[in-house]
């Protein structure tokens with residue numbers, strides 16, 4: 502007979518407890534977040550950059566995509582010594598003490614090339630223009646005076662000042678980006694600076710998203726008694742597309758066993774990942790878990806996290822014997838938001854073939870005190886005067902808590918917090 506762990510009476514897995522790796526359907530264990538995360542990551546097989554899981558895309562379509570191969574610079578950037586300032590390129594013979602005068606003999610704008618500059622001569626030059634042969638420094642126009650064709654410099658000029666040397670940014674032949682890099686704006690700019698017009702990236706993971714619940718109504722439609730709008734669909738679609746995944750939106754799935762099963766199987770046949778919201782707790786109308794167990798397996802269910810305790814993960818078998826990954830997010834929108842950021846995001850990133858996130862852990866002093874809790878809690882909080890202060894209403898259905906906060910403050914399980922204790926801080930800005 503199944504023993505269902507109840508809130509409060511659950512066999513909470515203490516920190517450091519070495520839980521069995523396989524899910525035993527007769528015993529419902531509460532995994533710690535760390536255990537759950539390592540189970541998830543261990544089970545996340547990356548798409549292979551060697552097979553059909555790659556595609557060539559133009560740079561403008563590569564935002565958020567993951568590089569399939571290392572990128573080696575085909576050229577130096579900049580490709581020539583150039584001026585960092587609007588001013589004058591000088592051929593200074595001896596860098597003697599000021600003042601000094603130079604004959605202005607040429608003018609070089611960006612995109613042009615100049616002639617060799619003789620000793621004691623100056624070239625009018627503009628930012629980005631090539632430094633002419635012979636020039637060994639640039640002075641800013643506001644630092645010197647011009648009279649006719651003569652330039653007067655009243656200060657000590659340093660050799661090579663304001664000259665951006667060839668290869669200063671990137672040297673030809675160096676590896677500039679590693680396979681598995683997720684392309685942000687700055688990586689796209691760098692690739693363009695190398696003249697690269699299209700790149701090979703991993704095909705995006707195909708994610709089927711469905712929201713279960715008879716109470717759900719799409720925005721734009723009238724609400725009946727007891728109904729609510731489907732917020733998870735929009736929240737999760739945005740989270741998934743912000744990471745570059747290809748989302749198939751299955752909309753609302755009604756709470757009945759057959760519809761749930763049929764939709765899950767159809768989604769599994771055509772997608773890498775099947776993601777559901779709702780229906781993973783212990784209620785009679787929670788059909789998702791049962792369908793996954795019947796047509797695959799749950800590898801993970803319930804963990805000591807707040808919000809997000811009923812989080813489920815597993816796989817669904819396809820007709821050909823392969824399987825799709827299953828992610829069952831709790832129905833409460835903030836629980837889905839938090840478990841997506843903490844667990845699903847790194848899982849999907851690894852499945853996609855992205856390099857692991859190596860962002861350094863940030864910590865901030867707690868702006869509050871409170872007793873120990875058995876679940877690790879991710880409080881929606883703000884940084885105020887250098888302290889992390891949770892927003893007032895932390896309900897797992899209270900989406901405004903995620904809107905008015907700037908990140909998640911992590912309160913470890915079984916630890917009492919004293920004001921000033923350093924707690925891990927996960928800013929949304931680095932998450933989304």
Ligand SMILES: Nc1nc2c(c(=O)[nH]1)N[C@H]1C(S)=C(S)[C@@H](COP(=O)(O)OP(=O)(O)OC[C@H]3O[C@@H](n4cnc5c(N)ncnc54)[C@H](O)[C@@H]3O)O[C@H]1N2
Nearest residue numbers: 712714730731732733779780781782787810831832833836
């Ligand atoms: N007896 C117990 N009841 C509950 C437990 C428990 O351990 N024992 N856990 C609670 C916790 S914690 C959570 S979280 C929820 C999660 O339940 P489910 O994942 O099965 O989700 P539902 O019951 O379907 O919905 C929960 C809640 O969220 C609302 N919801 C669902 N989908 C959406 C959506 N797409 N957009 C907006 N809101 C949605 C739904 O109406 C419910 O209010 O279970 C607790 N119960």
Ligand code: MOO
Nearest residue numbers: 808809810836897
């Ligand atoms: O874990 Mo639930 O997400 O506390 O509301």
